[in-house]
Amino acid sequence: MQQSTLDEAVVGKPEEKAPQPHQIVGADGKATRDKPWIIRTYAGHSSAKASNELYRSNLSRGQTGLSIAFDLATQCGYDSDDSIARPEVGKVGVPINSLDDFHVLFDQIPIEEMNTSMTINGTAMWLLSLYVALARERGVDLKKLAGTTQNDLIKEYLARGTYIFPPDASLRIIAEMYEFCLEEIPNWNASNICSYHLQEAGATPVQELSFALANAIGLLDLLKKRGKFTTRQFEKAVGRISFFVNAGMRFVEEMCKMRAFAELWTEITRERYGVTDERYTRFRYGVQVNSLGLTEVQPENNAWRILIEALGVTLSRDARCRALQLPAWNEALSLPRPWDQQWSLRLQQIFAYETDLLEYPDLFTGSAVIESKVNALKTQAKEEIDRILGMGGVVGAIENGYMKSALVRSMSERVSRINNGEQVVVGLNKWTDGIPSPLVGGDDGGLFILDDSATSDTLDNLEKVRRNRDPERVKAAIAALKDAAHSGDSMMEPSIECALARVTTGEWAHALRQVFGEYRPSTGVDGQRLGLTGNRVDALRARIDALVDTLGHRPRIVVGKPGLDGHSNGAEVIAVSARHVGFDVIYSGIRLSAEEIVRSAVEEGADLIGASVLSGSHVELAAQIMGGLKAEGADQAIKVVVGGIIPIPDIAKLQALGVMKVFTPSDYDLLDIMESVVGLLEEQP
Amino acid sequence: MTRHLLPRSPAVTPAELAEQALTRARHPVARLVSLAEDGRSGASAIYDEAMAVLEADAERRNHTARVIGVTGSPGSGKSSLLSRVANAMVAADPDLTVAVVAVDPSSPSSGGALLGDRTRMVVDTAQNRIYFRSQASATALGGLAPTTFQVCRALSLIFKCVIVETVGVGQSEADVRHLADRVFLVVAPLSGDEIQYLKAGIIEVPDAFVVNKSDEPAATRTYHQLRGSLWLARPSDAHDIPIYRTSAKTGRGIDELARDFLTIVTAENATPVRERAPHFFTAWVRDEWGRVGARHLAEQLGGARAFLATQNGFASARRSFDASIRAALHG
Numbered sequence A: 001m002q003q004s005t006l007d008e009a010v011v012g013k014p015e016e017k018a019p020q021p022h023q024i025v026g027a028d029g030k031a032t033r034d035k036p037w038i039i040r041t042y043a044g045h046s047s048a049k050a051s052n053e054l055y056r057s058n059l060s061r062g063q064t065g066l067s068i069a070f071d072l073a074t075q076c077g078y079d080s081d082d083s084i085a086r087p088e089v090g091k092v093g094v095p096i097n098s099l100d101d102f103h104v105l106f107d108q109i110p111i112e113e114m115n116t117s118m119t120i121n122g123t124a125m126w127l128l129s130l131y132v133a134l135a136r137e138r139g140v141d142l143k144k145l146a147g148t149t150q151n152d153l154i155k156e157y158l159a160r161g162t163y164i165f166p167p168d169a170s171l172r173i174i175a176e177m178y179e180f181c182l183e184e185i186p187n188w189n190a191s192n193i194c195s196y197h198l199q200e201a202g203a204t205p206v207q208e209l210s211f212a213l214a215n216a217i218g219l220l221d222l223l224k225k226r227g228k229f230t231t232r233q234f235e236k237a238v239g240r241i242s243f244f245v246n247a248g249m250r251f252v253e254e255m256c257k258m259r260a261f262a263e264l265w266t267e268i269t270r271e272r273y274g275v276t277d278e279r280y281t282r283f284r285y286g287v288q289v290n291s292l293g294l295t296e297v298q299p300e301n302n303a304w305r306i307l308i309e310a311l312g313v314t315l316s317r318d319a320r321c322r323a324l325q326l327p328a329w330n331e332a333l334s335l336p337r338p339w340d341q342q343w344s345l346r347l348q349q350i351f352a353y354e355t356d357l358l359e360y361p362d363l364f365t366g367s368a369v370i371e372s373k374v375n376a377l378k379t380q381a382k383e384e385i386d387r388i389l390g391m392g393g394v395v396g397a398i399e400n401g402y403m404k405s406a407l408v409r410s411m412s413e414r415v416s417r418i419n420n421g422e423q424v425v426v427g428l429n430k431w432t433d434g435i436p437s438p439l440v441g442g443d444d445g446g447l448f449i450l451d452d453s454a455t456s457d458t459l460d461n462l463e464k465v466r467r468n469r470d471p472e473r474v475k476a477a478i479a480a481l482k483d484a485a486h487s488g489d490s491m492m493e494p495s496i497e498c499a500l501a502r503v504t505t506g507e508w509a510h511a512l513r514q515v516f517g518e519y520r521p522s523t524g525v526d527g528q529r530l531g532l533t534g535n536r537v538d539a540l541r542a543r544i545d546a547l548v549d550t551l552g553h554r555p556r557i558v559v560g561k562p563g564l565d566g567h568s569n570g571a572e573v574i575a576v577s578a579r580h581v582g583f584d585v586i587y588s589g590i591r592l593s594a595e596e597i598v599r600s601a602v603e604e605g606a607d608l609i610g611a612s613v614l615s616g617s618h619v620e621l622a623a624q625i626m627g628g629l630k631a632e633g634a635d636q637a638i639k640v641v642v643g644g645i646i647p648i649p650d651i652a653k654l655q656a657l658g659v660m661k662v663f664t665p666s667d668y669d670l671l672d673i674m675e676s677v678v679g680l681l682e683e684q685p
Numbered sequence B: 001m002t003r004h005l006l007p008r009s010p011a012v013t014p015a016e017l018a019e020q021a022l023t024r025a026r027h028p029v030a031r032l033v034s035l036a037e038d039g040r041s042g043a044s045a046i047y048d049e050a051m052a053v054l055e056a057d058a059e060r061r062n063h064t065a066r067v068i069g070v071t072g073s074p075g076s077g078k079s080s081l082l083s084r085v086a087n088a089m090v091a092a093d094p095d096l097t098v099a100v101v102a103v104d105p106s107s108p109s110s111g112g113a114l115l116g117d118r119t120r121m122v123v124d125t126a127q128n129r130i131y132f133r134s135q136a137s138a139t140a141l142g143g144l145a146p147t148t149f150q151v152c153r154a155l156s157l158i159f160k161c162v163i164v165e166t167v168g169v170g171q172s173e174a175d176v177r178h179l180a181d182r183v184f185l186v187v188a189p190l191s192g193d194e195i196q197y198l199k200a201g202i203i204e205v206p207d208a209f210v211v212n213k214s215d216e217p218a219a220t221r222t223y224h225q226l227r228g229s230l231w232l233a234r235p236s237d238a239h240d241i242p243i244y245r246t247s248a249k250t251g252r253g254i255d256e257l258a259r260d261f262l263t264i265v266t267a268e269n270a271t272p273v274r275e276r277a278p279h280f281f282t283a284w285v286r287d288e289w290g291r292v293g294a295r296h297l298a299e300q301l302g303g304a305r306a307f308l309a310t311q312n313g314f315a316s317a318r319r320s321f322d323a324s325i326r327a328a329l330h331g
């Protein structure tokens, strides 16, 4: 109803007049108004049952698509009862162990009518197989399924962390999914090329452009080389490539970035792949706006930031996103509560329906300023793309660590600028005094409190599946999967058979781990420094030199990322800072068990373990580390500090475990952190 | 938020520490290594005492470890290779124990080091047959840390095989040859320039070569170039020098290399690491006291070997040397 009133206002009165340049011309030759972009919210938690209830209530309120968040165990290919998975079950998304869980998750949801977007990567082929198996058991025609599996492993190695296999195997899996989907599930996007996560890991606009486009080139080159597609099919596959992009506070530059993306993509599809059908050369993209810049301090300011960030991807019609997802004001505090999501949703609705934005053609065409900026971005991005292609493309540039180092360097520069005040973040490093926020004044402190009683449901169901299935069929299905993996045949059908046979997520991933091996990408921290100098740095270095005398060695810190959490920024920045002020630093990257971290610290004679946890499982993981140290007899020799997203009520719990200090996002001043840590080592009993 | 600090470590006597370390329990082994690295006089006295216990024990057991040195240019894949080889070695020999000491470069401006070698090391946490320790090179050149010798000496009394990975060095100076029974030089597929550079010095040093990253196409050419260069640079022994072709990525050649490492471990007539002390003692003297020190050692004390024979260990030898030269200079 709202919509039609607005339409009238535009198309309105002067019936006869031809549309003016400031108006959008519809198919009927009359002035019209654009349809708004797709408005999305990303959800899922606790258990299949709880998430099903959440989705059904969202759908009953008119939402048409599903955007599914999976828990880290599911994303990394572990069963819920695996020891590394246990602390993470249901924390940041829904746990899925087998097809039975999918039946619960989609209970009473007509999948043939849904557009289902799954944020799933390392196990994307498995989750798609489960979805296909669900459709087969329900008798739904696969042609009617629509949706997306995110399935971009390059950005997992670089920024998001839910990879499993080495790059070549990962790309083969993606390619096989394209080959399966193109004819079998024509409305399925087998993958999404993501630059969103790269910006969240510090990427500059040029890096976002070039890494994402090089990634798309890597994929298309591979599809071409595999030769499974006819020319016509290949063109269609090009047309199915869509992007998932970020937009930050520098919204003018961000808008230019989107224009540059669109122009470059059209050039690449035409020139590199000879695609002529115009439908297949269009740059299609969805957006989640930047969250990295959202602060824990004065969290109400984030509401304005989110609004401004949305401008960059909506203002210009020629480069407007197709779908938009907004974070919430309390992003740096916890997962959003339903009200927080609603508040962000309202922002989009107000923007799309109350303003006149959607009535105009592109506002910036012909602007010399914009054109110049776009061209500058394009030129730099092309140079960078060429550099990456010269290294053998994205796979080469992952394996030699080039792209990861570049991101860690950008991130180190960013935090250095915020630390020395060059980059203003209101409320954080400028205008820091403020009236306490009433938004965090409620009983829950503005936090989402997870009900983890659902975990036992998940574990029970997993037990039940294992008990009730046909073990012979399971064995045969897994053997067939491994055979395909070895022989180079497509793993899609064998995976679907695994799903139908009630193979579990961990079993599927483990079978392929045995064939492909596991991969640990480079950490990118080697050779990095902070852009910070001056008296405080000198003083810290002097204090550390003094510690060499009191400890008998240069102080050593193991920076650890225990569990499945892939948020590496904080750990990387701390590792770089610690070396910058003179620590000897051991940082072995994400996804190590608490046991492995303890082992490193003990063997290396470290003085300190600094664990970084942002996935919400800090209490369980800290307990594992403390227990591990005790078991090694090193609990008195090695001190433990923890940083990350630690809600205030949990700080006391960590301290009770023996954690010496706790740091959160408001501790942005790296030298403060280093002074505090050095102070801890200086205190002698 | 700070809790009251706990005392650093449970108190043990040097002899107890040595006993515990012999079980290869990680924390005691690590403490022993830390003592070997600790330059303070209190610590070095404890180190010498613990070492005396360990030496006596080794003699009783007739235990002599082998030391294998692995050097090569930065990023050639030394650590990745060692992770694979060490695991293959302990898998092949159920009685074998291995300690890996890996040296990383320190930052000249902050003094801190990023100890990245460990990142490549993947070991089953359940077993303690492999011990891995990183060292920072500090100001030392030549690929080792100032205390690598003492650390290896301690580990050689506990483990059967000690493998030392040097800093990625390209230059001809490779101290590891004074420490190891055998030195392996790891190269990645090379450009022509790098081959020239290799010929200019380091090619003289190693007992064996490893062309790693043999999954890369350029590896075959490198192998042949290296063979050719060896004929020119070392005509007398070029015949006997093995060149392994490996890939830490695909696993190619790993078993063969591990087998060679195992042969070294089981070879007769090993030199105990302690015998290598004179070189490292002389190096220490030169570092601390320069040419004056070297002359004092040679002329007044009869050289490193003779002097060490009169001392109760490496660390206490340093202390007596300090006292002796101070007396000579001021007296």
Ligand code: B12
Residues within 6 Å of the ligand: A069, A070, A071, A072, A092, A093, A119, A158, A159, A160, A161, A162, A196, A197, A200, A201, A291, A292, A293, A294, A295, A330, A331, A332, A333, A334, A335, A336, A559, A564, A565, A566, A567, A568, A569, A570, A571, A573, A574, A609, A610, A611, A612, A613, A614, A615, A616, A617, A641, A642, A643, A644, A645, A663, A664, A665, A666, A667, A668, A669, A670, A673, A677
């Ligand atoms: C950037 C980001 C990402 C990036 C990560 C990129 C990367 N490589 O790090 C991407 C986009 C990939 C990502 C993905 C996800 N994210 Co995220 N992400 C964030 C975000 C916006 C910022 C975190 C950050 O990097 N900050 C910058 C660094 C420098 O700060 P920091 O880590 O806080 O570290 C500082 C201090 O905390 C402290 N510190 C931290 N660690 C340590 C350690 C030591 C030893 C010391 C001394 C100090 C210290 O010092 C640091 C310096 O100032 C936060 C929200 C927020 N604004 O904080 C959400 C957030 C952490 N993400 C969240 C979630 C749920 C996810 C996903 C799991 C979503 C999903 N279901 O798929 C995924 C999966 C990621 C995975 N594999 O684990 C949630 C976690 C919720 C929770 N804990 O309950 C958050 C809080 C957002 C939210 N409100 O929902 N994310």
Ligand SMILES: Nc1nc2c(ncn2[C@@H]2O[C@H](COP(=O)(O)OP(=O)(O)OP(=O)(O)O)[C@@H](O)[C@H]2O)c(=O)[nH]1
Residues within 6 Å of the ligand: A399, A400, A401, A522, B073, B074, B075, B076, B077, B078, B079, B080, B081, B116, B117, B120, B167, B168, B212, B213, B214, B215, B216, B246, B247, B248, B249, B250
């Ligand atoms: N393709 C390929 N890459 C390898 C191989 N071995 C190691 N690498 C890669 O080469 C890079 C360096 O490997 P490292 O094992 O750290 O090399 P290193 O010689 O120990 O390096 P430094 O200790 O820094 O001198 C990493 O990115 C490895 O993944 C191999 O056999 N093939």
Ligand SMILES: [Mg+2]
Residues within 6 Å of the ligand: B078, B079, B080, B116, B117, B165
């Ligand atoms: Mg190394």
